Amino acid sequence: MIEIHGLHKAFGSLDVLRGIDLEIAAGAVVCVIGPSGSGKSTLLRCVNLLEQPTTGRVLIGGTEVTDPECDIDAVRRRIGMVFQQFNLFPHLSALDNVAIAQRKVLRRPRREAGRIARENLDRVGLGDKAAAYPAQLSGGQQQRVAIARALAMGPEVMLFDEPTSALDPELVGDVLGVMRGLAMDGMTMLVVTHEMSFAREVADQVVFMDEGVIVEQGPPAQVIGDPSHERTRAFLARVLNPATAT
Amino acid sequence: MSVSETTEAPPRRTLTRRQRHRLVLGGEYAVFLAVVLAVVLLADWDTVRQNLANWDVARQLFPDIITVGLRNTVLYTLLAYAFGLAVGMVIAMLRLSSVPPYRWFAMAFVEVFRGLPALLIIIFVGFGIPFAFAIEIPGGVVGQITLALGMVAAGYMAETIRAGIEAVPRGQMEAARSLGMSYGRAMRSIIIPQAFRIIIPPLTNEMILLFKDSSLVLFLAVTLEQRELTKFGRDLTGQVGNTTPIVVAGLCYLLITIPLGYLVRRLDARQRRGQR
Numbered sequence: 001m002i003e004i005h006g007l008h009k010a011f012g013s014l015d016v017l018r019g020i021d022l023e024i025a026a027g028a029v030v031c032v033i034g035p036s037g038s039g040k041s042t043l044l045r046c047v048n049l050l051e052q053p054t055t056g057r058v059l060i061g062g063t064e065v066t067d068p069e070c071d072i073d074a075v076r077r078r079i080g081m082v083f084q085q086f087n088l089f090p091h092l093s094a095l096d097n098v099a100i101a102q103r104k105v106l107r108r109p110r111r112e113a114g115r116i117a118r119e120n121l122d123r124v125g126l127g128d129k130a131a132a133y134p135a136q137l138s139g140g141q142q143q144r145v146a147i148a149r150a151l152a153m154g155p156e157v158m159l160f161d162e163p164t165s166a167l168d169p170e171l172v173g174d175v176l177g178v179m180r181g182l183a184m185d186g187m188t189m190l191v192v193t194h195e196m197s198f199a200r201e202v203a204d205q206v207v208f209m210d211e212g213v214i215v216e217q218g219p220p221a222q223v224i225g226d227p228s229h230e231r232t233r234a235f236l237a238r239v240l241n242p243a244t245a246t
Numbered sequence: 247m248s249v250s251e252t253t254e255a256p257p258r259r260t261l262t263r264r265q266r267h268r269l270v271l272g273g274e275y276a277v278f279l280a281v282v283l284a285v286v287l288l289a290d291w292d293t294v295r296q297n298l299a300n301w302d303v304a305r306q307l308f309p310d311i312i313t314v315g316l317r318n319t320v321l322y323t324l325l326a327y328a329f330g331l332a333v334g335m336v337i338a339m340l341r342l343s344s345v346p347p348y349r350w351f352a353m354a355f356v357e358v359f360r361g362l363p364a365l366l367i368i369i370f371v372g373f374g375i376p377f378a379f380a381i382e383i384p385g386g387v388v389g390q391i392t393l394a395l396g397m398v399a400a401g402y403m404a405e406t407i408r409a410g411i412e413a414v415p416r417g418q419m420e421a422a423r424s425l426g427m428s429y430g431r432a433m434r435s436i437i438i439p440q441a442f443r444i445i446i447p448p449l450t451n452e453m454i455l456l457f458k459d460s461s462l463v464l465f466l467a468v469t470l471e472q473r474e475l476t477k478f479g480r481d482l483t484g485q486v487g488n489t490t491p492i493v494v495a496g497l498c499y500l501l502i503t504i505p506l507g508y509l510v511r512r513l514d515a516r517q518r519r520g521q522r
């Protein structure tokens with residue numbers, strides 16, 4: 001479903017991604033872990049071309065998005081993205097947040113867009129918050145509206161960039177619950193996260209990134225349970241056991 | 247600091263802080279009273295009332311000062327505001343363009359129209375353009391006024407709109423693009439509505455400035471029916487040999503600008519409280 005070949009990304013003289021190869025099968029959930037600054041967000045943003053890769057190819061369901069001829073707006077409709085900071089539209093109600101792109105991009109009539117928006121708000125457990133504005137919602141609720149907003153476009157792939165990192169600990173569970181449900185429904189997902197228990201339970205593959213390269217990848221039991229690289233072990237020790245970290 | 251001065255002051259006969267404060271306050275009141283007295287005693291009140299607040303003259307001004315003067319002032323302001331907003335919007339978009347020549351053009355436009363006196367622009371549009379290019383500006387004098395005042399406003403508005411757009415967090419554009427919106431669609435549906443919320447106070451302020459600048463069109467060749475407040479007041483002052491029309495015209499301006507100014511302060515305060 002997603003194919004990444006020889007992906008490089010540099011910001012000026014800073015090489016952030018230094019040759020990434022990754023394939024994600026349809027319906028698979030891949031979790032990306034790694035220290036801050038290792039290029040995880042940049043990788044995700046290259047998949048839907050929020051960042052233009054320096055070299056390399058990215059294919060979504062067989063369409064090469066890095067082809068200069070590719071209609072990127074058309075491809076982005078097929079890729080949902082959820083951000084660390086939610087990025088809800090503050091001037092629109094939850095319902096309109098979920099409906100606006102359906103109406104303006106997919107040209108769905110107002111009523112149909114509203115109905116699909118409600119369905120997706122129900123799906124993330126916020127059917128009763130349709131009229132609320134983002135400022136009236138908790139972080140966890142905002143992030144679930146953001147997920148509904150992406151789902152309403154009927155994406156084939158969902159990208160999550162640390163979706164729970166900005167949340168109070170007691171709100172993390174609701175968001176992870178929604179994501180777990182999506183994974184069970186067969187959504188193809190590429191998830192950057194520090195939630196190791198989520199990765200262990202839900203991921204088909206875990207990718208450990210450091211300094212712009214994939215150091216190690218495989219099933220969670222292998223990468224998280226029995227890592228073969230020293231850098232992976234050091235990272236996991238810090239994440240799983242912050243108190244004893246040096 | 248003053249506390250330590252008073253506590254550490256040697257036991258000379260110095261004034262306490264409170265006594266000093268009273269003395270200063272008393273002095274200020276004394277000066278104020280002296281000025282009021284001087285004005286009251288020195289001015290020739292009958293002449294002043296006769297010339298500035300003459301009821302008989304004031305009565306004759308109505309209803310024309312409202313139905314012609316104030317009406318045209320409001321009309322010219324709104325026409326120029328709409329035109330300036332449209333031009334300002336275009337210039338702001340050019341200023342944010344990724345094509346350098348567009349940005350240069352927008353920057354030059356802003357510098358020129360912010361840097362020139364409004365009166366010079368009005369004279370240029372009214373007399374310079376027809377003369378130099380041998381063309382008529384469509385809409386006659388009203389068209390000239392709209393163009394001239396609109397250009398005066400457009401430079402400021404372009405900068406205000408640009409600042410508003412840049413104040414919208416980057417993540418908003420990214421979220422909109424990630425949903426498949428084009429750049430233009432994201433601007434129209436997501437960025438600009440938020441930008442305008444931010445800039446409503448300065449844009450309202452711009453309307454107050456434009457309302458006052460509209461007085462400068464008295465230099466153009468307006469007909470009797472096209473006179474706005476200032477020209478109306480000046481003409482009648484000349485006709486009746488009395489300053490009352492200017493005073494009444496001034497009150498008409500304040501009738502609009504004071505409530506608008508109040509509105510701006512309200513909007514500003516609401517925004518500073520971070521309400522949506």
Ligand SMILES: Nc1ncnc2c1ncn2[C@@H]1O[C@H](COP(=O)(O)OP(=O)(O)O)[C@@H](O)[C@H]1O
Nearest residue numbers: 011014016034035036037038039040041042043
């Ligand atoms: N737009 C940008 N311009 C310049 N440097 C950037 C930009 N985006 C990210 N970087 C740099 O790229 C590196 C990787 O960032 P990022 O992909 O956000 O890492 P991660 O998500 O793993 O924390 C960091 O050093 C960051 O400073």
Ligand SMILES: [Mg+2]
Nearest residue numbers: 040041042162
């Ligand atoms: Mg990141």
